[in-house]
């Protein structure tokens with residue numbers, strides 16, 4: 001079978017096909033801003049040959065002619081030939097045959113609104129089963145994605161056993177694997193280690209909060225220990241809300257990444273004419289180290305992958321750590337007015353506002369009963385929106401819509417709506433009574449949609465919702481799914497969740513929604529397609545946040561990272577941290593506060609007001625700028641530092657934090673990677689402790705070349721443990 005399609009600049013090349021094993025090869029190229037991906041096809045397979053900096057047609061010709069490409073099958077299937085293990089696809093045909101024998105049928109190049117797309121269509125040689133494999137390049141970014149559609153074209157069920165989205169070769173070298181692990185209160189901790197020969201597995205531990213244990217994003221360096229601004233690094237991440245699994249398979253000579261939905265416990269029965277779509281796997285390679293990979297993902301997120309990226313995020317006060325569940329009209333009203341007085345823009349009432357028969361005073365009751373607790377809020381939510389209007393502040397509200405407590409009217413009415421297994425006691429989570437609703441059930445989906453819809457219908461001025469999720473699949477069973485489909489629960493739950501999110505977004509595109517799951521348990525691009533930001537961690541200790549936020553910054557832009565100034569001593573760690581340090585850390589993400597403002601001293605109020613005003617000034621740089629990580633807190637040195645710069649580098653913000661202070665400790669010189677060497681910058685201290693005594697750099701004008709190559713001495717800037725500085729740089 002001859003493939004006729006020839007792409008763009010490679011037309012001349014394709015006219016002279018290369019010959020391999022007696023089969024005619026065609027070539028296809030996807031371009032991004034700086035990279036190219038080169039594929040070849042023959043009648044059996046599509047091989048990825050190259051993924052790296054752009055090559056011209058003659059470079060590609062010489063790469064292929066000299067057989068320097070990866071030549072790796074992009075969708076190896078189980079059961080036939082050499083690709084028997086480490087496969088992307090395995091299934092059981094209706095007659096029990098475990099093998100797949102795919103042959104390429106067709107190739108299409110499509111111009112789409114996001115950029116360009118290649119579609120490879122394969123068919124099994126003997127069974128009515130087909131695969132469509134997509135590769136997409138996103139215009140204006142360096143991100144390429146891939147996913148597949150698996151279709152049963154026959155009438156009998158096919159059992160899907162493995163169904164990865166991607167199988168990608170990475171250049172073998174001195175490879176290191178960068179991963180992000182964590183659990184409640186210490187999410188997204190970065191680990192970096194040499195990539196061992198064998199299979200390294202990255203997978204989530206919890207079908208719902210898929211970022212606990214590990215996050216889906218990872219990086220693999222090619223040139224030794226990963227650096228921030230140099231060396232080749234591959235970055236990959238999956239756009240999925242649920243359980244994922246990535247195998248990094250390293251031999252002595254090759255490295256391959258296979259990534260997709262975690263197939264463990266998730267056999268899927270593909271019925272007549274049904275198509276199973278795997279989630280999108282995003283990838284990039286950069287020669288500018290991990291920083292280059294992060295900037296590519298951030299740009300992609302802002303342009304395509306993160307909801308609401310066209311507007312700036314408000315500075316908010318969340319009531320949780322201020323009053324926990326002791327919410328009521330007077331207290332909320334006062335918090336709004338106090339926050340407005342220091343420059344706040346949005347007030348969010350957290351947990352504790354609902355439940356009638358089962359009032360939500362503790363975490364053991366009320367989830368599912370989304371009616372206002374009239375004792376606490378006699379005028380209902382409208383009482384709060386009216387108060388917000390009076391204080392000229394926006395209003396937001398907390399919900400946990402996928403959940404119920406067994407102590408709730410909802411559970412009394414619909415015990416069949418919660419996840420459960422026959423002949424097993426119901427496992428109950430938080431508060432001893434929390435259970436999860438069965439999002440595979442369309443009635444439950446309607447109900448979950450109605451929680452948001454009713455609140456919005458009754459209170460159209462609600463500007464923000466915090467969507468929480470404090471449980472996992474504790475009872476792995478559904479009363480909605482038939483007995484022989486229980487293994488589809490995780491996949492169908494996530495489809496149900498996505499369907500609800502689609503409906504919410506179709507009706508309420510401008511509502512800002514926070515993705516929260518016991519903190520940062522659901523930080524993934526599957527959720528962020530619908531949500532505007534995520535709650536980074538319930539741990540608000542600024543010192544520990546430096547590590548957590550550093551981890552998150554590898555894939556997720558600052559605008560999405562909710563970072564709040566909370567009380568001192570910190571409620572999670574007990575650490576006493578200066579207010580300035582807390583602000584300087586929170587101002588490197590989406591700034592908010594999470595405390596009772598009435599407990600602030602007058603002096604603290606004055607400082608908070610100044611810091612909030614300063615954040616407003618630099619907000620576009622932080623929320624839309626490019627990130628340069630300068631000194632990692634994981635290095636164990638005296639400081640940690642990062643900066644953001646606008647695209648043309650005419651403005652930047654630099655943060656430096658002193659994270660230890662030993663006698664005679666070496667304090668590094670700070671070279672500012674994110675400035676333009678040909679510009680000159682005026683420096684402004686954003687958050688001086690004493691307005692009249694800003695830091696020694698305030699007002700200085702320094703050339704970009706000096707800032708980048710000579711760098712700044714930090715000893716005087718951050719002399720003591722937990723001292724910090726936030727500097728704005730404006731090109732003259």
Ligand code: DGJ
Nearest residue numbers: 320350351468518519538
């Ligand atoms: C867990 C969240 O992470 C917290 O911020 C808070 O909203 C509580 N849930 C409320 O129950």
